[in-house]
Amino acid sequence: xxxxxxxxxxxxxxxxxxxxxxxxxxxxxxxxxxxxxxxxxxxxxxxxxxxxxxxxxxxxxxxxxxxxxxxxxxxxxxxxxxxxxxxxxxxxxxxxxxxxxxxxxxxxxxxxxxxxxxxxxxxxxxxxxxxxxxxxxxxxxxxxxxxxxxxxxxxxxxxxxxxxxxxxxxxxxxxxxxxxxxxxxxxxxxxxxxxxxxxxxxxxxxxxxxxxxxxxxxxxxxxxxxxxxxxxxxxxxxxxxxxxxxxxxxxxxxxxxxxxxxxxxxxxxxxxxxxxxxxxxxxxxxxxxxxxxxxxxxxxxxxxxxxxxxxxxxxxxxxxxxxxxxxxxxxxxxxxxxxxxxxxxxxxxxxxxxxxxxxxxxxxxxxxxxxxxxxxxxxxxxxxxxxxxxxxxxxxxxxxxxxxxxxxxxxxxxxxxxxxxxxxxxxxxxxxxxxxxxxxx
Amino acid sequence: xxxxxxxxxxxxxxxxxxxxxxxxxxxxxxxxxxxxxxxxxxxxxxxxxxxxxxxxxxxxxxxxxxxxxxxxxxxxxxxxxxxxxxxxxxxxxxxxxxxxxxxxxxxxxxxxxxxxxxxxxxxxxxxxxxxxxxxxxxxxxxxxxxxxxxxxxxxxxxxxxxxxxxxxxxxxxxxxxxxxxxxxxxxxxxxxxxxxxxxxxxxxxxxxxxxxxxxxxxxxxxxxxxxxxxxxxxxxxxxxxxxxxxxxxxxxxxxx
Numbered sequence: 201x202x203x204x205x206x207x208x209x210x211x212x213x214x215x216x217x218x219x220x221x222x223x224x225x226x227x228x229x230x231x232x233x234x235x236x237x238x239x240x241x242x243x244x245x246x247x248x249x250x251x252x253x254x255x256x257x258x259x260x261x262x263x264x265x266x267x268x269x270x271x272x273x274x275x276x277x278x279x280x281x282x283x284x285x286x287x288x289x290x291x292x293x294x295x296x297x298x299x300x301x302x303x304x305x306x307x308x309x310x311x312x313x314x315x316x317x318x319x320x321x322x323x324x325x326x327x328x329x330x331x332x333x334x335x336x337x338x339x340x341x342x343x344x345x346x347x348x349x350x351x352x353x354x355x356x357x358x359x360x361x362x363x364x365x366x367x368x369x370x371x372x373x374x375x376x377x378x379x380x381x382x383x384x385x386x387x388x389x390x391x392x393x394x395x396x397x398x399x400x401x402x403x404x405x406x407x408x409x410x411x412x413x414x415x416x417x418x419x420x421x422x423x424x425x426x427x428x429x430x431x432x433x434x435x436x437x438x439x440x441x442x443x444x445x446x447x448x449x450x451x452x453x454x455x456x457x458x459x460x461x462x463x464x465x466x467x468x469x470x471x472x473x474x475x476x477x478x479x480x481x482x483x484x485x486x487x488x489x490x491x492x493x494x495x496x497x498x499x500x501x502x503x504x505x506x507x508x509x510x511x512x513x514x515x516x517x518x519x520x521x522x523x524x525x526x527x528x529x530x531x532x533x534x535x536x537x538x539x540x541x542x543x544x545x546x547x548x549x550x551x552x553x554x555x556x557x558x559x560x561x562x563x564x565x566x567x568x569x570x571x572x573x574x575x576x577x578x579x580x581x582x583x584x585x586x587x588x589x590x591x592x593x594x595x596x597x598x599x600x601x602x603x604x605x606x607x608x609x610x611x612x613x614x615x616x617x618x619x620x621x622x623x624x625x626x627x628x629x630x631x632x633x634x635x636x637x638x639x640x641x
Numbered sequence: 642x643x644x645x646x647x648x649x650x651x652x653x654x655x656x657x658x659x660x661x662x663x664x665x666x667x668x669x670x671x672x673x674x675x676x677x678x679x680x681x682x683x684x685x686x687x688x689x690x691x692x693x694x695x696x697x698x699x700x701x702x703x704x705x706x707x708x709x710x711x712x713x714x715x716x717x718x719x720x721x722x723x724x725x726x727x728x729x730x731x732x733x734x735x736x737x738x739x740x741x742x743x744x745x746x747x748x749x750x751x752x753x754x755x756x757x758x759x760x761x762x763x764x765x766x767x768x769x770x771x772x773x774x775x776x777x778x779x780x781x782x783x784x785x786x787x788x789x790x791x792x793x794x795x796x797x798x799x800x801x802x803x804x805x806x807x808x809x810x811x812x813x814x815x816x817x818x819x820x821x822x823x824x825x826x827x828x829x830x831x832x833x834x835x836x837x838x839x840x841x842x843x844x845x846x847x848x849x850x851x852x853x854x855x856x857x858x859x860x861x862x863x864x865x866x867x868x869x870x871x872x873x874x875x876x877x878x879x880x881x882x883x884x885x886x887x888x889x890x891x892x893x894x895x896x897x
Contacts, residue, residue, distance in 0.1 A: 326768040333768060391764045403763050427767035439769035447858060455771040459791070460781045462816070462824045464849070464857040549768065595769070616769020641766070 255431055257404045262624040264432035272628070277381070278420065279624050288415045293405050295357060301409065302356040304368070306344045312337050314365045315356070320550065323392045324427075327615070330453050331549040331560060335390075339524045339546065343389070343641050347512040348373050352413050353386065357402060366394040369406040371414055375508040376423055376638065377500075378625060382508045386414040387640055388424040388623075411623075422623035425640050427616065434505065434622055435631040437597040439614035440606045442583060443470045445592040452551050452560060454593065455612075470610060474588075476581040478573050484527035484541070489515045491538035492529065499569040499637075503600065504627075505620075506637025518543055518567070525566065528585060530573050539572035542582045544594070545641065565596035566639055579605045598633045683732055685713035689725035694718060782813040790818035790834070793827035798834075808839045815846035823851040823867070826860050835870045842871075848878035856884045861892060868894050 259265065262279040292301050304311050316337045325332045335343070344354055349372050357367035371386035388410060393402050414422060441455070446466045449455045457463060484492060493514040500506040507513070518527045523546050530540035543566040551557050563586045570578055586594050596602050596611060597618060605611075620636060688695065695714040700707040717725065783791075786806045789798040798818065802808055809817050819839045822830040831851075835841060842850050852872040855864035864884075868874065874895050875883045888895050 324766055324768050326770055331768055331770070333766065389765055407764070424764050425766060426764045428763065430763075439767065441769070441771055449771075453770075456773050460783070462820075462854070463826075464824055464854040467857050613772050614769035615772050616767040618767045618769075 257407075258431045263430075263621065264434075264626050266431050268626075269432065269630075274626060274628065276379070276626055276628050279626050280420070282418070282420045283415075285416065285418060289412055293409045293412065295402070295405060296400060298360055299357050299366070299402075300360050302358050302365070303352055304354040304356040304365075305351060306341055306354055309337075312341060315340060315368055318365050318368055318394065319390065319392050322395050323390075325552075328453075330552055332552060334548045334550045334559065336523060336546075336548070338521065339641075340390075342516075342521055342524050344370055344372060346372050346374070346516045350413070350417060352416075353410060355406065355410055355413070357406065366397055367402050367406060368392045369410050371410050371422065373417075373419065374423070375513075376421075376505060377508045378505050378622070378627065383421050383625065384419050385421040385423050385622075385625075386410070386419055388422050389641060421625045423638065423640065424621050424623065425618050426621065427618065429619060430621060432621070433619035433630065434627055435620050435633050435636050437599055437618045437620065437633040437636070439616040439618065440596050440598065440602075440611035441614050442594040442596070442609060442611040443592075444472070444583065444587045444594055446470045448557060448560075448592050452554050452557050454560065472580075472584050472587050474584075476584050478530050478540075478577055478581050480531045480533045481528060481581050482531060483520055484518065484529050484543075486515070486519060488529060488538060489519065492518060492527070492541055495538060495541050495569045495571070496567060500567075503637025504631050504635040505622075526563070526585070526589075527566075528582065530578070532572070540570045540578050542568040542578050544582060544586065546591075547641075560593070561591045563591045563594045564639075565594070565602065568600070568602075575601060576605050576608055579609055583609060597639065599636045599639065600634065603634060681709060681713040683729060684710050685715075685717045686725040686729040686732070688714040689717050689720050690722045690729060693722065694720075780813065784810050784812065786810050786818050787812050787816065787821050790821040790827070790830055791825050793822070793825065793830050795827075795830050795833055798830060802837055808834060808837050809843055815844065817843045817845075817851070819843065819851045820845055820849075820854055823854045823860065823863055824858060826858065826863065828863055828866070831863050831866060835866070841867055842873050842876060844876070844878070847880075848876075850876055850878075850884070852876075852884040853878055853882075853887060856887045856895070859890060861890065864892060865894050 264279075268274055295301065304315055306312055306315070316335070319340075320332070320334050323333050323335070353371035353373075355369050356365050358365055369388070369391045371388050374385050374387050375382050376385045377383070388407075391403060391406060393400075393406075411422070414420075443449050443455060443466075446455065446469075447463060450457045450463070450466070457466060489511050493509060493511045496509050496514060496518075500509070509517070518525065520526050525543065525545045527541065527543040529538050529542075531538050544563040545566050547562055547564055549560045549562065551560050565579075565582075568575070568579065568582075583594055594611075595614070596606060598606065620638070620640075694717075695711065697711065699715070700711050702708060784806070786798060786801045787810070789795075789801060809819075811817060812821075817839060819831065819834045819841070820843070822834060841852075844850055850872065852864060852867045852874065853876075854860075855867055864872075872884070874885045877883050877886075885895055
């Protein structure tokens with residue numbers, strides 16, 4: 201019997217949005233007339249999520265296991281100690297015969313284009329296959345080449361005979377702080393297998409291969425996210441969306457216009473001022489890196505899990521790059537002190553099968569810090585600049601202090617849940633999203 | 642025989658592989674009707690799958706919901722539970738297409754972390770869009786003529802007018818059918834209403850005319866049509882804005 205997603209309830213930390221989900225198939229639907237539909241919904245949920253599912257791959261990996269949830273006898277920290285480098289497998293894992301490993305050099309425009317094409321045609325879609333992420337080439341070059349990155353961690357799989365790139369996975373190095381420990385980790389992302397090869401079981405061997413290459417650099421921990429429940433999330437976040445261009449969002453099916461709501465009222469509801477309101481609000485520049493680093497370090501210290509950014513990291517991750525990442529700050533007109541900071545990254549999605557539009561331009565809230573300006577006002581200014589630069593929607597997770605502004609600034613809840621994971625690092629209790637200070641791209 | 646998660650899954654993979662998926666558009670269009678019928682069907686199939694044929698007494702005709710459910714169950718007679726499960730899954734797959742992906746990801750999770758056909762990969766980011774919330778503005782009272790205008794049902798609308806329904810009927814927000822047709826962008830219905838002498842400058846409870854709506858919703862062709870029918874570009878709404886003030890596009894027919 202498959203059961204529902206009750207990991208969050210058993211962890212006792214995050215509220216379970218649907219505590220009855222695990223009774224989906226045993227409850228008698230006679231209870232109410234709506235129960236048939238509820239049953240159908242539950243069947244769906246039951247099969248989508250679940251802690252009692254077998255995870256043959258993940259059960260072999262050093263990750264928090266569901267059976268260990270809330271076991272007070274297990275220490276926080278690495279699950280397995282590092283092995284001597286000489287014992288790390290020196291050769292790549294075996295791929296099925298028609299395929300070969302390739303290291304993707306993201307400096308090369310031609311390689312970058314290949315990766316871009318693979319992802320644009322095969323990467324993450326929504327449940328209804330109406331949208332697919334369309335990470336730009338510039339974005340990929342930014343995301344994959346932070347300070348100290350390893351080319352060997354940009355791993356592709358080609359068809360031997362045609363050299364066609366058919367799968368991809370990446371890691372980038374990062375220092376993450378978990379409570380009071382700063383740990384060198386790999387952030388694993390962009391796992392993508394060509395749609396026609398989804399039955400070939402490439403993903404597990406790709407995860408093992410990137411893990412091997414991470415180990416070769418004497419790094420033993422990793423962070424990653426997933427839309428599915430695996431053993432075991434450190435926290436589960438929800439996406440929220442703020443319409444900037446409601447008419448287009450409705451036209452393309454990103455949001456729906458209720459039968460009793462008018463388009464004109466909806467448009468008025470989401471109207472934003474033409475200009476930002478905070479005095480001294482401006483784009484971040486290179487000279488701001490030290491001040492922004494100080495602000496960020498001071499702010500991120502309060503979260504249980506957060507990146508440990510130095511100036512090089514801040515210069516890479518937060519200095520604006522057109523259509524990739526935008527950062528704004530508040531410089532006090534009197535003291536010229538930098539007091540507040542907000543940022544978002546640009547992740548468009550292809551709109552599949554719409555006659556009028558082919559691309560959805562979305563801003564994703566990244567890191568925001570306030571010391572003087574009210575958070576609500578700062579984020580409203582972020583919405584205003586995003587609207588001015590033609591974004592259709594502004595997305596944010598309920599991480600950090602984001603909950604304080606989401607509802608007030610007319611964000612609505614999304615259908616996407618994002619689970620965060622650590623590899624080979626145990627934390628005893630799941631976190632609330634507001635205890636997480638990490639945004640993965 | 643009990644209906645287990647495993648049983649459901651096993652059925653799903655067979656039924657999914659042989660049955661072509663209907664196109665998204667078709668699924669959408671027929672969604673509401675389909676869903677209602679499916680609920681009862683699902684109920685009957687569920688009961689067959691879990692309890693077998695219906696042997697209970699038929700509920701009273703006054704108990705509409707219980708009777709409909711009983712009928713749905715009874716109708717299936719002695720259908721074998723396996724067949725019921727298969728049909729149940731087929732319906733679920735149609736109503737909740739993403740369920741199929743979920744079941745694929747399920748398979749994936751059982752033996753390893755393959756990408757499966759799941760829209761959500763085994764690892765990585767998630768595409769999220771708005772949760773569809775039920776209308777909260779439930780105090781709104783609409784007449785059938787407003788609904789026709791909203792849905793762009795020109796022929797029905799004509800029939801209402803011919804049956805003596807006033808062309809300028811107001812809903813509880815003071816909107817006329819013309820407001821609704823403009824709001825939803827039904828050019829033909831707008832034109833039809835204007836030809837039937839709809840009041841082009843009728844204001845809703847917030848003082849907005851159909852031209853305000855057309856400007857806000859950036860419906861240029863409709864705005865031009867309204868102006869041609871003498872819509873006033875300078876009528877102010879309660880907030881003091883005229884269509885002219887609200888117009889951010891360079892529509893010369895409004896600015897003149």
